[in-house]
Amino acid sequence: MQELFAGMPWWVKWVAVPVIALLVFGGLIMSVVGFVIGLLFKLLVFVALVGGLVFLVRKFMASSDSRGEW
Template sequence: MAEKGIFEGLPWWVKWIAVPVLVLAVFGSLIVSVLGFVLTFAFKLLLLAALIGGLVFVVKKFTSSSSSSKGDW
């Protein structure tokens, strides 16, 4: 409701163009930093999941092949 009071009587472009441009000008580097951190974190999380999955796959493959060869003896 405070928004209507602040922007009431002003042209539409103030609310939809000027204010977002000012917000980006003031907080743009912060937004980019946070976005970069989130994307880096997500990439590292996916990389960790892939590495753990690969490790589990390799360990299971070698342990199952070594246990089957023990059965042959």
């Protein structure tokens, strides 16, 4: 690979090749990034729902325990 770019100007290696790679693999990169962001969002929603459920159950259990003392 080194000898392939040996006679080329600097802009071929640092500008043209990354631009071509983004054009060719841009859709794949964006779909992977979108999948990861979607997965993180779903994980965040899951954690929030489970945390809310635990909060509500503890609050309900605490209120029913205090009601039994009366």
